Amino acid sequence: MKLWNFYRAFSSLPAYYTGPLSVIHLNRLLQLSSNFKTLRHGKQTHQQIIVHGVAENPFIITKLIQMYADCGDVHSAYHLFDELPQPNVFAWTALLSFFSRNGLFYECVSTYCEMKVEGILPDKYVFPRVLRACSLFSCLEVGVQVHKDVVVCGVEQNVHVGNSLIDMYSRCGDLRSSRLVFDLMIERDLLSWNSMISGYVCNNFLALAMEMLGLMRMAGFQPDIVTFNILMDAHCRVGQCDEALEICKQIKDPTIVSWTTLMSGYSRIGKHDISLQIFGNVMNRGEIYADLDCLSSALSSCQHMKALRSGQEIHAYGIKVEQLHEFYQSAGPALLSMYSKCGKIEYARCVFDLVDKCDVVAWNAMILGFAEQGAGNSAIECFRKMQNMRIKNDQTTITTILPVCDLKYGKQIHAYVCKATFGDAIPVWNALVYMYAKCGCIQAAYSVFSRMGNKDLVSWNTMIGGFGMHGLGKASLQLLQEMNLSGIRPNSLTFTSALSACSHSGLVDEGLEIFQRMTQHYCLSPRTEHFTCIVDLLTRAGRLEEAVDFITRMPVEPGKHIWGSLLAAALAHQNLDIGVLASESLVKLEPENPGHYVTLSNMYTRAGRTDDAVALRKKMEGTGLVKQFGRSWVATGN
Template sequence: MKLWSFYKKISSMPATNVRPFLTFEINNLLQLCNNSKSIDQTKQTHQQIITHGQTHNPFFITKLIQLYAEHDNINYAHNLFVELPQRNVFAWTAIISYFSRNTLFKECVNTYKEMKLDGILPDGYVFPLVLKICAKFLRLYIGVQVHRDIIVYGVEWNVQVNHSLIDMYSKCGDIQNAKRVFSLMQEKDLLSWNLIISGYVSNELLYLAVETFGLMSKEGCEPDIVTLNTVMDAYCRMGRCDEARKIFVLIKEPSIISWTTLISGYSRIGDHGSALNIFREMIDRREVCPDLDCFSSVLASCQLIGDLKSAKEIHAYGIKLEPPFAFHRSSGPALLTLYAKCGRIQDARHVFELMDRTDVVAWNSMIHGFAELGMKDSTVQYFKEMLTIGIKINETTLSIVLPFCDLKYGKQIHAYVSRNSLWDDVTPVWNALIYMYSKCGCIGNALSVFSHLDHKDIVSWNTIIGGLGMHGLGQDALHLLEKMSHCGVQPNALTFTSVLSACSHSGLVDEGLDIFHRMVEEIGLKPRMEHFTCVVDLLTRAGRLEDATDFIGKMCVQPNKHIWGSVLAAALALQKVSVGVLASENLVELEPENPGHYVTLSNLYTKAGRISDALAVRKLMETKGLVKGFGCSWVVEGN
């Protein structure tokens, strides 16, 4: 209404009276345009300025440039800017601000350089705009040049400029210079502390973040919710979630960021029960509503522990609070994987239909779900459909699919990968090819892929060693283990599992035992159950049952059913009744509900002449109500 009254009044005034009126009131009119945030009213005011011959007034034109730039109408702003006889710092700032706000890096930096060439001195408003876009695009070298200008132009003590420098250096990974700027600040406010603490966390200097938080309190600066959320994040990343929870208690009104930080922290360290409990506590308190990030974090925990009931409840709650498309785009992968893992393939397909069908993550999740269930045909079928409709595959896609391909289709994918230089440095894809060829019986092809691989990681070595073992090439596996060490790649637990398995399948008993002792004594790896299983299998395959039982007696962990099963199989094959009895007794103890173990033990007691013990076992079976199923066979007719 004020603008309309002004236009009406100015239109009715004689021309001789308009000019003085404009001189005194035009600034008020432009201010009203600024307050109204209306591009139409700005254009009307611009028209009045043209009509009444004020286009040469640099003050009015600068205001118009600022208004048009703020309305993102850069064409109008730029046209006025070009015609401005003497461009001032405010006009330059308006144009730079537009480019910075709209993340137009080159335009922003080039305009900043032109401003300096034009002889206009940048001020405390210009520098933060340029530094912000340097931080956004991680252009440290440009940011350093701007920092030099800041010193040259004497603005290094400006608080806002220092904040922008800390932010820029932190985001570009130069935390030392960020710390230097912070240390030289004469006046540090709350934002200063928050920026440096956040910088430490984003650069994984977590202990420094916590230490700086303590220093902040000592210097009398009270933290706010941003500070506390950041320190919580630091503790969570350190795996000290209980410490993070103590910080959480200090927050009077926790935001959804506070809750999500705590939930994702417990999820990250594998304490998924606590993550779910915190989510339920948040819902019960009804102070904040979960957002997409929160749902995604808690559903990731549900997926990792296979908590189908909680996941379904959260799924239902999520689609009530959030638009279904947005919810499934964020949380769909975790939900889909969980449903597939639990055998709920129809639910998984339903989630997939609600996800973004152009998103490779959605397809990867569905394919991974089929792979988890061992549904080879569906895994490959969805991959083919993905290619047919033009979804751009990535390394995850190929790494999931290749292990399920037959030789013919695997070779086709190999040819596709070889033709596209995009995959030259994607080691996981080549590792998957090595595994595919090994599994399909083409160990020569697997070795060829391995030998031509420029960047061999630990997975590459483990995969080819495992493939050699699969084909009974134990000596070759041992040779590669030595070569691996000479290449500076440290073998891990999986490497030794593969080598021990290779020795077992190749009858290399002494070599296998030597490898086991080297792993423990020289490398310093603590043996896992799979290592013990491999050694026992190695000894029993060679018929060295006494050595196997002696080894089991010295194990630092309780032997499992696989170990005793290996001993039993060898004892039955070699007619070693006493060893068979020992293995059967342990299997009955480990799996008391398995009737097969009782029958085997009873038969072995009978062979050993221990008839009373055999009858006692049979009676124990009857008491427990255990019945061994009948064996059966059938013939299916067909072409």
């Protein structure tokens, strides 16, 4: 504290002050500037170093390099570094720390290699920096080479170096090597155990993570909040959010990381209401404030629940407690996605104007917002602006824009995909199949599908649905058979597409067989859309009695689509009894819809039940229901 008071007094000195300051004092002042990231004070200290004539001191220059690197001024650090006739390992470490801290992997590795070429022997402070860069970019090959250097330099038993090796191997997916490093460590600290547990969690080995926790306790280490947060994340990753909540209750003072982990977990399994409830409870306590990750997670839940009011409150909170630039840079994409989902596309535009335009995630969110709101032209225009600004798109961009493209623009993107480095990005090719099928080019869609090296469930579903969309029921069923032979198990959507294809192609018996196979062979519980397809299949074929019998045996209450399909078929086949049944059911389902009353009244009249028709009309008048007049819309020119 005395030194900090001295620092405050010194910072008010003019630059021309020439009073006595020792090298020790200057060194301490530079260290304070590094610790507190105060570049302005560091530069003032630099001025005093020049005034006192110690700017040629290699020790002081090294500390200056460290200060500038720690404060983010790498250009000044490099300038001073070049002035050193023989930079020592501490000067190299300062640059390596800057690159590692800022995620500059290639700069970090190339500087490390250059240091070795210069004959500087790495030490226990260098290796963790380089290994961290390898971890962030999952570069196992470079990490293995650094590990060899660790052994050559004889620092493999240093606990900090060992922890960095564990983390590097774990993040690169080499758990065998990670565990080997851990087992060979003579000395371990709590971070060693947490790193190993985190490695198992990140690679989805929950059982091994829990086993490691038991070994940790047997070794005399008690889990801290970091350990609990890691285990909570492990349970959330496999959908065991309630178990994660029980772990959270064991933490005396959960941090915002703990709550954000829980929120993200519940959001991931679709329980967005619980996620928002947790967020609300945290905010109401007022003990900790939400950081950017927490706000983004809460906004994501608002997006899925279309909770506009809650999203606006989070928006207001964010701009109140965070720096505007940082808030919109981090939470901007989630915020504009929330507004888009809630139908407030203009609000989304306003947020988009404030986000970082170099962030491809923000562009993807804006394009998706336009697409979901049916503004295909705006989505394409946004995509074009992105291209003009030379923002590098990713597979999410392409898969988002393709569904709203017409055939001409879709072909252009197809040509771009073939030239770009998307490789075997299955979602991109799936989107191309869908685009061609939607635009009526079913042969082009099948050509893209056939050339795909790898196909996933979505690939097969999209192509089966495309054939069904074009009335090619037999081709759809043939593809379903090929899918079974390929080893990919169909899901509910697969059978929906296949049943719809049968319905549109008049393949009644085949459709009924598929429905039976779905329930008996694949043990899938039919959903409303499957029942609707079967009713539509039977009614299109004129088998109305079978349709009615099927409806009465359904385990779920039939909805308006089922009764509407039955009514349309009854009218087409002049079956008044079934038509009355369907109309009466529609009136019960939607008593506020005047159109159902009018249709039922007409059915009563045609069936000779004039008294029922008059009574129904009077009921309509008594409740104030009036059928809207039909309208026609004619467009000319533009």
